[in-house]
Amino acid sequence: MLRLTGLQVGYGAFTAVHGLDLEVGRSDIFALLGANGAGKTSTLMALAGHAEVKSGQIVFDGRDITGLPAAQRAAAGLAIAPEGRRLFADLTVAENLQVGGYAQPRRAAARNRARVIELFPRLGQRLSQTAGTLSGGEQQMLAIGRALMAEPKLLMVDELSLGLMPKAIDLCYRALERLRGSGLTILLVEQNTRRALEVADKVCVLESGRATWQGNAAEARADPAMIEARMGLARTETGAEAGA
Numbered sequence: 690m691l692r693l694t695g696l697q698v699g700y701g702a703f704t705a706v707h708g709l710d711l712e713v714g715r716s717d718i719f720a721l722l723g724a725n726g727a728g729k730t731s732t733l734m735a736l737a738g739h740a741e742v743k744s745g746q747i748v749f750d751g752r753d754i755t756g757l758p759a760a761q762r763a764a765a766g767l768a769i770a771p772e773g774r775r776l777f778a779d780l781t782v783a784e785n786l787q788v789g790g791y792a793q794p795r796r797a798a799a800r801n802r803a804r805v806i807e808l809f810p811r812l813g814q815r816l817s818q819t820a821g822t823l824s825g826g827e828q829q830m831l832a833i834g835r836a837l838m839a840e841p842k843l844l845m846v847d848e849l850s851l852g853l854m855p856k857a858i859d860l861c862y863r864a865l866e867r868l869r870g871s872g873l874t875i876l877l878v879e880q881n882t883r884r885a886l887e888v889a890d891k892v893c894v895l896e897s898g899r900a901t902w903q904g905n906a907a908e909a910r911a912d913p914a915m916i917e918a919r920m921g922l923a924r925t926e927t928g929a930e931a932g933a
Contacts, residue, residue: 696745705731720885723895766842770832778821789838805834826857
């Protein structure tokens, strides 16, 4: 479904991702793990067409999209629920969903909205409420729902659990599992390693913009200390993480 070869991503003179190679299989949840500044978000932004690809290749669904602008990548089936949600705070839930499906025919947009509400019933109860007044968990649901309105083949979710209460995290992760079951491919960026590993099929660990480990999630679940070490995390005697 997605193959990155030698991907180098940067902002001006700064390079955030160095020569990343990875493959995401169809209908998989692929977890991209790492501490702050590891290059996770930069990778997603490059895939979405919002960060400079200095070198390397992005092949999506059999097509080289490295040089395509963001709008054409979205039309090809890439969608993102970005870090921080980035909703239109003054628009209602219904209007935010409408924005997500703006390029879809009316019938498809209606079908996709019904799918989003079935996945997140709470959004159906808040269609007339402005996005800025939603709880953090509801905003994350809306960010995912807005991305789904484009009927993507690959859904990218950046920092799913950041700032959310445990119950909201559970709801969002259950939604990802349902989406995978429906055939959707998901690229998940997370700092919450434990939760990501519970649902992931494959894992790539980044540190300082470089892949330090890749493999099956089952291997990572069996050795979480190894994953933390590959993320560049150290633990004090009290068990607190340093370097995150």
